[in-house]
Amino acid sequence: MPLTNGDVGSSVLQIAPHDKALDHKSALDFLQNESKHQDGLDVETLLDSRTHGGLTYNDFLVLPGYIGFPASEVALETPVTKRITLKTPLLSSPMDTVTEHSMAIHMALLGGLGVIHHNCSAEDQAEMVRKVKRFENGFILDPVVLSPNTTVSEAKQLKEKWGFGGFPVTENGTLRSKLVGMITTRDIQFHPTPADPVTSVMSTDLVTAPSGTTLVEANTVLSKSKKGKLPIVDASHNLISLLSRSDLMKNLHYPLASKLPHSKQLICAAAIGTRPEDKDRLQILADAGLDIVVLDSSQGNSIFQIEMIKFIKEKYPGLDVIGGNVVTVAQAANLIAAGVDGLRIGMGSGSACITQEVMAVGRPQAASVFHVSSFAARFGVPCIADGGIQNVGHIVKGLSLGASTVMMGGLLAGTTESPGNYFVSREGQLVKSYRGMGSIDAMEDKKAGSSVKGVVKSDAGKARYFSEGDRLLVAQGVSGSVLDRGSVTKFVPYLLAGLQHSLQDIGMKSLSALREGVRNGDVRFELRTVSAQAEGNVHGLHSFDKKLYS
Numbered sequence: 001m002p003l004t005n006g007d008v009g010s011s012v013l014q015i016a017p018h019d020k021a022l023d024h025k026s027a028l029d030f031l032q033n034e035s036k037h038q039d040g041l042d043v044e045t046l047l048d049s050r051t052h053g054g055l056t057y058n059d060f061l062v063l064p065g066y067i068g069f070p071a072s073e074v075a076l077e078t079p080v081t082k083r084i085t086l087k088t089p090l091l092s093s094p095m096d097t098v099t100e101h102s103m104a105i106h107m108a109l110l111g112g113l114g115v116i117h118h119n120c121s122a123e124d125q126a127e128m129v130r131k132v133k134r135f136e137n138g139f140i141l142d143p144v145v146l147s148p149n150t151t152v153s154e155a156k157q158l159k160e161k162w163g164f165g166g167f168p169v170t171e172n173g174t175l176r177s178k179l180v181g182m183i184t185t186r187d188i189q190f191h192p193t194p195a196d197p198v199t200s201v202m203s204t205d206l207v208t209a210p211s212g213t214t215l216v217e218a219n220t221v222l223s224k225s226k227k228g229k230l231p232i233v234d235a236s237h238n239l240i241s242l243l244s245r246s247d248l249m250k251n252l253h254y255p256l257a258s259k260l261p262h263s264k265q266l267i268c269a270a271a272i273g274t275r276p277e278d279k280d281r282l283q284i285l286a287d288a289g290l291d292i293v294v295l296d297s298s299q300g301n302s303i304f305q306i307e308m309i310k311f312i313k314e315k316y317p318g319l320d321v322i323g324g325n326v327v328t329v330a331q332a333a334n335l336i337a338a339g340v341d342g343l344r345i346g347m348g349s350g351s352a353c354i355t356q357e358v359m360a361v362g363r364p365q366a367a368s369v370f371h372v373s374s375f376a377a378r379f380g381v382p383c384i385a386d387g388g389i390q391n392v393g394h395i396v397k398g399l400s401l402g403a404s405t406v407m408m409g410g411l412l413a414g415t416t417e418s419p420g421n422y423f424v425s426r427e428g429q430l431v432k433s434y435r436g437m438g439s440i441d442a443m444e445d446k447k448a449g450s451s452v453k454g455v456v457k458s459d460a461g462k463a464r465y466f467s468e469g470d471r472l473l474v475a476q477g478v479s480g481s482v483l484d485r486g487s488v489t490k491f492v493p494y495l496l497a498g499l500q501h502s503l504q505d506i507g508m509k510s511l512s513a514l515r516e517g518v519r520n521g522d523v524r525f526e527l528r529t530v531s532a533q534a535e536g537n538v539h540g541l542h543s544f545d546k547k548l549y550s
Contacts, residue, residue, distance in 0.1 A: 039063055040524030043401065047370045054364035056349070057394045058533055063524040065507020065517075074500040075510040078404045079382040080113060081292060081320040081341035084267065087111035087256040088496055089399060089511060091384060093350075093409035094118065094271035094296055096419065097434045101128035103417040103488070105135050108266040110492045111256030115294050115407075116270040119437070122281040125270060126288040132268040133289040134162065136250050136259065139215065139232065140242040146183060146198055147173025153194035155183055164246070166229045169202050170239050179231055179239045182206055208233045211240045215264070218243050260291065269322075271296040274304035279311065292320045298347060298355060298438065300324040301331035309338040325386060327363035329375045336379050344407065345372045346387035351410035352436030352478050353387065366401060373402030392498035399499075399511055400518055410434055414482040415491055422484060435479035494549040 022030065040063045047055060078089045088111035092099045096119040099107075104114030116128050144158060146169045159165040165185030170177040181202035191201055207225045209218050211234045222230040222243055230243040247264070250257070258267040269292035270285055272278040282293060293312060295305050300323050312321050323335040324344030332343055346369075348355035348362030355362055365388040373383040385398035386407040398406045412418060413434040425431045485491050506523060508514040517523035528536070538544055 038524070040526045042521040043370065043518050043523075043525060046525040046527065047367055047401070049367055052527065055366040055527075056364040057366055057388055057390075057397045058528070059364075059366065060397070060528055061526050061536070062396065062400055062502075062506055063526055064505050065523070067504055067507060069504065069509055071497070071500040071504040073509060074503045076111075076496065076499065078399075078511045079342075080384070080405050081322060081382060082380060083320055083341065084292065086113060086258050086267075086405065088492075089403075089405040089499075090395075090492060090495060091115060091269075091405050091407040092412050093386070093407050094294060095409050095413075095435075095437055096120070097432070098409050098413050098418050100419045101131040103412065103415075103419075104128070104132045104268060105266065106417045106488050107492070108132065108258040108268070109136075109250070109254040109256075110488065111258055111496075112492065113258055113267060113269050113292070113405075115292075116268070117437075118271045118273065118281070118296065122284045125281070126284045129268050129270055129285055129288040129290050131163070133265050136247050136257065136266050137244065137264055139218070139263075140244065141263070143168060143175065143239075143242040145170055145173055145175055145239065147171075148180065148197060148199045149173070150198050151194060152188045152191050152196050152198060152201060155188050155198055156194070159185065159188075164244075166244070167198075168229070168231055168239055168242060169198055176238050176240065178237055179206070179208070179233055180204070182227075182229055182231070184228060206231060208237075209243075210234075215243075219248055222248055265289070267291045269294055273297070274302065274308045278308070282312065282316070286316055286319060290319065292322060294322045294344070295324065296437075298325060299331075299361075300326050300344070301328075301334050306334060306338045309335065309340055313339040322384070324384075326372055327368035329371055332372045332376055332381075336376060336381055340381060342382050342384065342404075343372065343376055344384045344386045345369050345403065346385065346407075349388035350386075350436060351388075351390070352434060352480065353438060354436075354478060355438065366397065369398055369403050370401040373404075377402060392495055392502065395495065395499055396502040396506075400506075400514055400523065402515060402518070404511075410482055412485075412488065412491075414485040416487040423481075425481060430484040431481040432484065433479070434482045490549070497549075 046060060076088045077085055079085045090107065090112035092103050092107050092114040094115040094117040096117045099114045099116055101116065104116050107114035116125060118125055144162060144167050146155060146167045148169060148171065150173070155167065158167065167183050168179060169181040169183055170179055181199065181204045183198045183202045187201040187203065207221070207227050208231045209221050211232055213232060218230055218232065222245055228245045231239055232241040232243065234240055259265060260267060268290055270290055271294040272281050274295055274297055295308060297305055305323060309321055309323055312319060320341040322342040322344060323340035325346050326332045326335065326343060327345060327347045335343060346365055349365040365385070369385045376383050382404035383402065384405050384407050385403035389395055389398065389406055389408045389411055395406050414432050418432060420433050422430050422432055503514060506514065508517055514523065538546065
């Protein structure tokens with residue numbers, strides 16, 4: 001007779017071959033006492049090259065944990081060097097089709113960091129550093145000051161150069177001389193006589209604050225006034241510093257911004273090579289206000305880089321140095337001993353890099369990140385997983401293996417803030433040019449010439465791959481194009497939201513908790529076969545639209 005709903009047969013089939021099922025309330029105790037029931041692999045077992053070979057990001061997954069909190073509570077603060085911590089773990093690569101001042105500014109505003117490339121003259125690179133440093137301030141201690149003899153035309157030229165049009169006017173045209181007025185964009189925009197002095201159009205009805213006013217107090221005065229700038233003056237009405245309303249608005253719109261605690265300026269990083277002439281370049285960059293210098297080399301374990309690290313740490317003790325690239329513990333040890341404040345990990349894993357194919361040298365990225373970062377952590381040196389990042393999942397995997405931050409090139413090259421112009425491909429898609437720094441195009445680029453006396457002409461592509469003296473260039477990268485990704489102001493928040501949701505799935509409320517969970521074996525991993533990788537991607541559909549965010 002067939003059973004109807006609610007009927008129970010006289011004999012019940014057992015799921016497990018035990019005489020009696022255990023009490024369901026004892027499931028957690030049973031799991032804790034029976035270690036053989038632990039799922040997956042610990043990170044040491046996973047990354048054992050002798051057993052599994054060298055793994056990269058697609059070769060494994062992180063197993064889920066327990067969700068007891070919303071994704072919005074996941075904290076993403078992480079160190080990028082021994083002394084500097086960022087609110088988010090994302091960096092843009094120092095490539096000439098990825099990071100110039102616009103990318104560096106927006107990555108810093110969004111809590112990360114952009115590393116300005118050095119395939120240009122030292123003066124051009126320093127100008128980009130200055131633009132980053134001047135984009136946001138607390139008290140502006142070195143404002144652009146006009147004299148009463150400055151013309152309207154000259155003021156317009158300064159606005160074009162610096163990107164802002166509000167300037168104080170003092171008696172001597174210098175800081176610490178008597179303030180006589182303020183000039184704004186509205187004052188000069190439609191003035192018919194360019195040769196007139198700024199005194200004929202400047203505002204003299206000024207709101208000021210006395211020297212000694214705190215930043216919080218000054219922001220309160222500025223927010224209540226209808227002025228764009230707040231001059232800070234001493235008892236004799238001499239200009240001491242300046243506060244900008246635009247900076248107040250940036251604080252509201254970009255709460256995660258990577259800023260120095262004292263000046264409130266954006267943190268700026270830039271790359272240099274390891275040749276003697278790069279010491280001259282570094283001096284120019286340091287004068288422009290550089291905070292972090294990244295030594296850019298495909299193989300960082302060289303006498304050139306070690307000597308450069310020691311030189312920088314001795315001459316510029318306030319400047320943080322990131323060394324690399326490295327993929328082995330032996331490479332890392334030499335740079336750590338020399339005094340680096342951070343390391344870049346990766347060799348041949350970038351989307352436009354062919355070093356592993358051409359040179360037969362390198363290491364799969366997951367193995368590189370785990371082994372190097374585990375070693376560097378013993379000495380308090382943060383590591384950057386540089387290369388091989390194609391999606392949010394790869395970011396999570398790089399961070400779970402011990403990297404403090406991840407560096408992206410191709411993933412950001414198609415954004416509005418990257419250098420270059422969009423064009424339409426033969427397939428009718430909107431794309432941007434993208435090239436590896438080891439490509440022939442990059443190594444033959446002549447933009448790196450310098451007009452400074454004593455600074456030798458060179459280019460970043462050749463220097464990075466030790467090819468300056470070669471008569472025949474051997475490419476270690478390719479040139480191509482990437483699809484439009486829109487603005488980083490939308491794309492990076494998508495990456496961060498995805499990262500927060502991933503950590504929520506893993507059951508970790510912060511990146512530090514993730515690293516600790518991996519170290520003590522609470523966070524588990526699973527290898528993926530080729531079939532598992534196919535299963536984990538879109539399959540079985542006639543067609544689909546892969547829209548990543550809205």
